[in-house]
Amino acid sequence: MILVTGATGQVGGELVAWLAAQAVPARAMTRRPHTTDWPPRIEAVYGDAEDPASLDAAFDGADRAFLMSAQAVGSAEHPTHDLRLVQAARRAGVRHVVKLSVYSGGTGDDVLAAWHREAEAAVTGSGMGWTLLRPGRFMSNALQWVPMLRRGDTVHAPFATRPAAPIDPADIAAVALAALTTDGHRNVGYQLSGPQVLTPEDELGILAKVLNRPLRLVEVPVEAAKAGMIAAGMPAAVVDAILARTLDSDEGAEVLPTVARILGRPPTTFAQWAENHAAHFSGADPH
Numbered sequence: 001m002i003l004v005t006g007a008t009g010q011v012g013g014e015l016v017a018w019l020a021a022q023a024v025p026a027r028a029m030t031r032r033p034h035t036t037d038w039p040p041r042i043e044a045v046y047g048d049a050e051d052p053a054s055l056d057a058a059f060d061g062a063d064r065a066f067l068m069s070a071q072a073v074g075s076a077e078h079p080t081h082d083l084r085l086v087q088a089a090r091r092a093g094v095r096h097v098v099k100l101s102v103y104s105g106g107t108g109d110d111v112l113a114a115w116h117r118e119a120e121a122a123v124t125g126s127g128m129g130w131t132l133l134r135p136g137r138f139m140s141n142a143l144q145w146v147p148m149l150r151r152g153d154t155v156h157a158p159f160a161t162r163p164a165a166p167i168d169p170a171d172i173a174a175v176a177l178a179a180l181t182t183d184g185h186r187n188v189g190y191q192l193s194g195p196q197v198l199t200p201e202d203e204l205g206i207l208a209k210v211l212n213r214p215l216r217l218v219e220v221p222v223e224a225a226k227a228g229m230i231a232a233g234m235p236a237a238v239v240d241a242i243l244a245r246t247l248d249s250d251e252g253a254e255v256l257p258t259v260a261r262i263l264g265r266p267p268t269t270f271a272q273w274a275e276n277h278a279a280h281f282s283g284a285d286p287h
């Protein structure tokens with residue numbers, strides 16, 4: 001049985017859908033198991049990374065697991081959610097974990113790198129089989145624009161010209177499914193990208209065509225973006241690291257062959273993602 005953590009999230013939600021479609025026995029972990037409509041055959045279970053005892057109950061009987069953490073970098077001294085998930089998986093006798101990490105994993109010397117390095121090391125040093133997924137920017141980050149696009153045609157966003165090769169979370173989930181259910185993915189890390197290098201401005205242009213609306217992007221100045229992150233409670237060192245990675249580096253602005261190689265099909269384009277999620281931008285409840 002496969003345990004999916006973050007089962008209501010962008011990646012975990014898609015993975016649960018894939019597992020249900022393939023009739024693979026799976027359990028979906030969330031802090032709110034009764035508030036989601038789960039696909040047939042999916043068992044929903046309560047689990048909170050702040051509550052280690054709940055994790056033991058959630059992992060009980062699992063032999064494989066998809067691990068993700070939503071814990072904000074720098075909100076604790078260590079990535080405690082990742083550490084607790086790995087410990088619970090080990091205690092339950094899980095044989096293989098697929099861990100959702102970040103682009104470049106723990107490479108670098110800033111606080112972001114140190115956090116992700118520790119989280120990845122917990123997985124790779126656990127004694128369980130492992131696969132690390134290291135994706136770049138998610139296409140679903142564009143869902144942050146939904147409230148603005150319900151009010152009008154203007155999006156206010158920072159870093160409007162920062163390129164990346166955004167990836168559809170459903171493609172990450174498909175790679176996770178392959179790693180969990182087929183051979184050849186043991187103890188490897190996969191750097192993952194989408195099929196095109198795009199800026200947020202490019203993404204909005206594609207979305208405008210898909211929605212047939214005259215959308216425009218107004219760039220939020222860097223200083224205002226920085227003030228917003230500080231006001232949201234992010235530690236200064238984390239904000240500085242994010243700004244340095246965003247403004248002084250082109251990390252992630254490359255198209256990689258990994259998704260196509262593993263899935264045997266090209267990764268989803270931003271236009272396809274936008275068509276698949278158009279309802280979110282035009283009145284239906286956001287994801």
Ligand SMILES: NC(=O)c1ccc[n+]([C@@H]2O[C@H](COP(=O)([O-])OP(=O)(O)OC[C@H]3O[C@@H](n4cnc5c(N)ncnc54)[C@H](OP(=O)(O)O)[C@@H]3O)[C@@H](O)[C@H]2O)c1
Nearest residue numbers: 006007008009010011030031048049069070102136137138
């Ligand atoms: N966005 C990007 O561009 C990007 C790029 C690279 C990597 N990533 C990584 O991707 C991950 C985010 O994945 P996502 O977009 O699929 O997530 P998401 O859509 O933001 O959803 C967050 C998930 O975390 C769960 N969660 C939150 N607090 C929890 C807790 N205390 N205990 C257990 N579960 C908890 C939520 O479950 P409930 O609320 O249902 O409990 C939900 O399923 C992060 O680790 C991030 O570093 C993101």
